[in-house]
Amino acid sequence: MRSAVVVFPGINRERDMARALRLISGRDPALVWHADTSLPPGTDLVVLPGGFSYGDYLRCGAIAARAPIMNAVRDFAAKGGLVLAICNGFQIACETGLLPGVLMRNAQLRFICRDVYLRIERSDTPFTRGYNAGQVIRVPVAHGEGNYIADGETIARLEGEGRVLFRYSSPDGMIDPNWNHNGAMNGIAGIINERKNVLGMMPHPENHVEASMGRTDGRGLFAGLADHFRVAA
Amino acid sequence: MKARVTVTLKPGILDPQGKAIEGALRSLGVGGVTSVRQGKVFDIEIEGADRAGAEAALKSAAEKLLANTVIENYRIELR
Numbered sequence: 001m002r003s004a005v006v007v008f009p010g011i012n013r014e015r016d017m018a019r020a021l022r023l024i025s026g027r028d029p030a031l032v033w034h035a036d037t038s039l040p041p042g043t044d045l046v047v048l049p050g051g052f053s054y055g056d057y058l059r060c061g062a063i064a065a066r067a068p069i070m071n072a073v074r075d076f077a078a079k080g081g082l083v084l085a086i087c088n089g090f091q092i093a094c095e096t097g098l099l100p101g102v103l104m105r106n107a108q109l110r111f112i113c114r115d116v117y118l119r120i121e122r123s124d125t126p127f128t129r130g131y132n133a134g135q136v137i138r139v140p141v142a143h144g145e146g147n148y149i150a151d152g153e154t155i156a157r158l159e160g161e162g163r164v165l166f167r168y169s170s171p172d173g174m175i176d177p178n179w180n181h182n183g184a185m186n187g188i189a190g191i192i193n194e195r196k197n198v199l200g201m202m203p204h205p206e207n208h209v210e211a212s213m214g215r216t217d218g219r220g221l222f223a224g225l226a227d228h229f230r231v232a233a
Numbered sequence: 234m235k236a237r238v239t240v241t242l243k244p245g246i247l248d249p250q251g252k253a254i255e256g257a258l259r260s261l262g263v264g265g266v267t268s269v270r271q272g273k274v275f276d277i278e279i280e281g282a283d284r285a286g287a288e289a290a291l292k293s294a295a296e297k298l299l300a301n302t303v304i305e306n307y308r309i310e311l312r
Contacts, residue, residue, distance in 0.1 A: 059301055066298060095301065102304050105249045149247065149304070183249075 001229040003029035003045040006073065008064040011051030011088065013204065020206035021047070024222035034067040044229050045082045046073055048089025050142070050204060060103060060145045061091030070096050082126055082225070083198040087143055090190075090200035099193055099200045100158070101150030103143075107183025111144040115215075116181055116203060118189050119169035121162070125192060127199045128165050130224025136173045137217035139203045141181070146202040148184035148191075158191055166190035166201055234279045234287050239308045240300045241272035275299055284311060 003021050005014050014031060021029045029047070030040045039046060053064035064070070070092075077083050077098055085093035093099045106112060115138050120131040131137065150158070158164055166189040168180045180187045182202070190201030205218030242248050248270050255269040277294070279287045288311060295307040 058298070062298065062301065100303075102301060104247065104304075107247075107249055109249050109253055147249070151303075 001025040001027060001044050001226045002040070002042050003027070003047060004032045004039050004043045005029045005047045005049055006032050006034065006069055006089075007049075008034040008051070008053035008067060008092075010053045010055055011049055013050035013087065013206070016204070017047055017049045017086070017206045020209045020218070020222055023209060024219060025226045032069060034064065034069050036069050037072060039069075039072050039076055043076065043081065045084060045225060046076055048073070048083065048085040048092050049206075050087030050089060053088055053092065056145075059091075059095065061088055061093075061095040064088075064092045065095035074098065077193075077195075077198050080195065080197050082228075084127065084221075084225070085198065085200040086204060086206065087141075087146075087202055090202055091145065093198060093200045098198045099191060100154045101148055101191070103145045103202070104147040104149050105145050106143070106147050106181070108181075111142075112146070112181050113140070113142040114181075115139065116141050116189075117169050117171050117173075117179060118166045118203060119173045119175070121164050121167060125165060125196055125199075126225055126228035127192070127221060128224060129228060130220030130222075134173060136169060136171060137205075137220070138171075138208070138215055139205050139218050140207045141203045143182070143202055146182040146184065148188040148202075150185065155185055158188070159186065161194070163192050163194070163196075164188050164190070165192055165199060166203070234282065234284070235312045236277045236279055236287060236291055237310045237312075238275040238277060238291060238295050238299055239272060239310070240275070240295070240305050241308075242270055243304055243306055246304045273299075287311060 208218035300307040
């Protein structure tokens with residue numbers, strides 16, 4: 001799996017992501033600067049990592065979404081290339097139109113940095129094939145603007161087309177407002193686009209991939225992606 | 234030429250910050266406040282005196298960057 005991690009000014013999770021990708025796919029990802037206009041030839045997976053691109057000025061992800069490299073990322077996605085957008089990357093993907101909806105300020109107005117439980121809604125995508133549908137994983141979140149909203153029609157489409165891949169849940173997989181820490185509509189933590197090749201999610205699976213991190217629940221996502229490309233190759 | 238672009242949340246979009254400000258005003262004893270919605274104001278200077286051109290540029294600025302039209306409306310004023 002050849003991955004490329006896009007680096008914007010103010011991003012701070014690109015190294016965690018690169019480490020997870022190297023650990024699980026066995027190959028170092030390319031780090032691609034925001035001002036570049038093309039991705040390395042042969043890229044399988046583009047990652048928009050977490051952080052605070054441009055200091056979250058204007059709106060989270062708004063300025064990064066207009067960076068020169070994003071034209072190449074949009075072209076890559078339009079050709080069916082896989083894009084993994086985590087946290088600030090999810091905000092950037094929404095701002096650039098790769099995914100519908102918006103990440104608003106958390107309903108409780110606080111920056112939230114802790115582990116959450118996610119229910120995997122389906123396992124038949126390249127991003128979730130390393131898990132079972134209904135499985136609950138525990139991964140960290142760290143965001144102030146993760147409250148997913150969209151208009152009623154968009155939410156109905158996302159749900160109807162099975163495009164919600166991750167939902168905030170209780171440890172035993174119940175969808176309950178008490179476990180929805182940021183107020184996201186329908187407990188939405190991660191969605192894919194219509195073509196099912198762009199995933200946006202607020203939590204950080206890359207931070208739970210080694211025993212030394214306490215848990216390895218995030219490995220399934222990367223292992224699944226690596227398998228996807230191994231089978232395809 | 235001076236211009237102002239005002240960006241506000243569309244009706245019906247939940248505004249947690251506006252709600253918090255509303256609560257703070259109430260706790261300060263400011264009477265009669267029934268609702269607060271928070272928005273953004275951009276004061277922009279544009280060279281030249283071509284009003285139609287300036288308006289087109291501001292519309293493009295608002296659509297491309299200043300507002301996220303999924304959740305926000307914008308208003309352009311030229312002085």
